[in-house]
Every structure is written in C-alpha cells, then in structure tokens.
Amino acid sequence: MYTLFDSHALKGQHAVKTWQQNGYRWASYSLYREPASHELYIPHTLLNLVIQGHKRMYDGRQVHQLEAGDVLVIPAGTLLCSEILRPAQQYRSINLVIPDEMVMSALAGRARLQDAYSKELTVQSGDRRWRQLATTLLQGFTEEGNPGLACENILSQALHLVSSNGALSSMLLKAVKYPLPDMMDQLRTRLPEVRFLEEIAQMGHMSTATVKRRFREIYHCSPMQWIWEKRLQMAGFLLRTTEQSIPEIAYSTGFEDITHFYRQFRRCFQVTPLQWRHIETDLFSK
CATH class of the missing domain: 2.60.120.810 (Jelly Rolls)
Incomplete structure (x- = not known):
C-alpha cells in the first residue's frame, strides 16, 4: 500500500x-x-x-x-x-x-x-x-x-x-x-492484514513487551491503536482521492465489519465517511 x-x-x-x-x-x-x-x-x-x-x-x-x-x-x-x-x-x-x-x-x-x-x-x-x-x-x-x-x-x-x-x-x-525498519517495511504492505500484537512483534523480531514499550516511547500509544489510526488515515485518504465505494474502502484498509468502520470513522473524524468525502470543513484547515 x-x-x-x-x-x-x-x-x-x-x-x-x-x-x-x-x-x-x-x-x-x-x-x-x-x-x-x-x-x-x-x-x-x-x-x-x-x-x-x-x-x-x-x-x-x-x-x-x-x-x-x-x-x-x-x-x-x-x-x-x-x-x-x-x-x-x-x-x-x-x-x-x-x-x-x-x-x-x-x-x-x-x-x-x-x-x-x-x-x-x-x-x-x-x-x-x-x-x-x-x-x-x-x-x-x-x-x-x-x-x-x-x-x-x-x-x-x-x-x-x-x-x-x-x-x-x-x-x-x-x-x-529506536528504529523499527524491519517492522515498518512489512507494515507498509501488510497493514490491513494485521490482527494481533504478536504479529507486529514478530515483524520487528522482538517481544510483545518490547514492541509495546517502543510504540509508547515513539508514538505515545499502543501498537494496535497506531494500526487502527493508520487504517483510518488510509480510509480518509481514499475517500478523498478515489471513487471506490465506502464498503470497498473499509474492507481494503482492514475493517471486517462495515458498522464497526462507520463507528470508528465517526469517532475519529466527527463526521460520517460520506460527509468526509464531499465537504470542506475545518478538518482540512491548517
């Protein structure tokens, strides 16, 4: 991706x-x-x-x-x-x-x-x-x-x-x-597939405790929280730059349930995916 x-x-x-x-x-x-x-x-x-x-x-x-x-x-x-x-x-x-x-x-x-x-x-x-x-x-x-x-x-x-x-x-x-090159190089192509913390740790050749500590040190969040934010980032990007349907975008970015996608998207961006696709708001201000 x-x-x-x-x-x-x-x-x-x-x-x-x-x-x-x-x-x-x-x-x-x-x-x-x-x-x-x-x-x-x-x-x-x-x-x-x-x-x-x-x-x-x-x-x-x-x-x-x-x-x-x-x-x-x-x-x-x-x-x-x-x-x-x-x-x-x-x-x-x-x-x-x-x-x-x-x-x-x-x-x-x-x-x-x-x-x-x-x-x-x-x-x-x-x-x-x-x-x-x-x-x-x-x-x-x-x-x-x-x-x-x-x-x-x-x-x-x-x-x-x-x-x-x-x-x-x-x-x-x-x-x-605290570089994570092996992990990030895999996540850049496998981000939608990741489901468990153990998978992320294996990509980085480290224990789950170490990978949690590294993400806290660098990103101030858990590894899975970071994963979900990146999926929402990609979903928001695809909504603005492609004509793919909302379900297509949800599934392609790693969401398995459309209702869950809508709920998480609205929680993150305070608007629905359809509103995000069509409106210009303060979300896009500096």
Whole structure:
C-alpha cells in the first residue's frame, strides 16, 4: 500500500531533480502540473518545503493543509498519505533527507527525551529563515550544472531551525534512536492484514513487551491503536482521492465489519465517511 520513498521519483511528477553525495540522494525538487496522490513510507527524517501551491498530508487523526512557505517535518519511519490539490498553475516543493547519524549528533543535546513530545508530522510556517533556506535551494535547483551547495551545510542549517523546538527535536531523535525498519517495511504492505500484537512483534523480531514499550516511547500509544489510526488515515485518504465505494474502502484498509468502520470513522473524524468525502470543513484547515 505504501511506497518506499527512496528515489524521490513519484507518480504524477512533471519534473524532478535530485542532488546526491556519495550515492545518497539528500535533496530533490519536484514540479506537478496536475493533481496527484501518494501513500508513502518515509524511512529517514524528511523536511518538505512547499514552494508553490497547496497539498494535504494525512497523519492518523489529523489532516494538514500546506501552502507556499510551510515546512512539513517528518520523522524517520513514518507512514503518510499526500494529496496534491488541483493546482491553479503548478505545485512545487523541495525535499531534504537527513541521515540518522546527523539527527543524532545535532539534536541529542537539545531534546528532552522523557518529557517532550510532538506529533508525528509537524508543520512549521511563517519563519523567514525557512523562506531564506528555500530560496537558496530553489536557486540551486534552477541553475544548470553544479549547484554549488554543500550537503552538510544545508542539512545542518535545516536541523538548526528544527532544534529550536524541543518537543519536535525529541520526536525526531526518538524515531532514529529506536528504529523499527524491519517492522515498518512489512507494515507498509501488510497493514490491513494485521490482527494481533504478536504479529507486529514478530515483524520487528522482538517481544510483545518490547514492541509495546517502543510504540509508547515513539508514538505515545499502543501498537494496535497506531494500526487502527493508520487504517483510518488510509480510509480518509481514499475517500478523498478515489471513487471506490465506502464498503470497498473499509474492507481494503482492514475493517471486517462495515458498522464497526462507520463507528470508528465517526469517532475519529466527527463526521460520517460520506460527509468526509464531499465537504470542506475545518478538518482540512491548517
């Protein structure tokens, strides 16, 4: 269901440019001229800088509406859904992928692991320093040949801006301090199938007690609660981006009973699936 974000090339792109260092793709520029939607598994810390246009990012119980000037901060190991809305002209963004070791070294002294907490996705906006960084990157991508921008310097600048938020730094640090790569790589394709905690623990090669502790440390919820939120996230995304029937969406995302799906969906989003599909409300505000 969720595509591994590694090459930076996604369906619907009109153009994409990437920068590499030692074979590692650390930055990309994307241009869209038509609506597009993606289900993505983000294995490493990712910063998404919106240059032009609008999009929605689905994060469990919350939908983020992003516009030009916003920066979406995504921890390593995240499953998310992205909807690029009908662009009046075009949608442009820049992605920065930050290696785990850089996150550890830059944020270890700034985050308070025990008492600071941020949600999985965090939107930062209105900071002129982010706008300046985005302008510098955009100029580099629009120039022909060598952009002349050093990977380490750019990523260090970005992490310095992130580090001013202690709760956000904590979230990013926890995600790389307690990685679950084997588990997430399986969950990205098997999420609708999972029924028991023991299955999740087996995917991560750990005991049920350990996997419960890890999810509490990183996501502040139980593993099965996280699973159900991701299923509802995908259901909400499919309702907005496809013409599949509501029962089809319910069954494809892991719900075995339609009544249970309706009840859980309304409890999560405060509207019915049909209302969610057709209305524009504060649910889609920033």
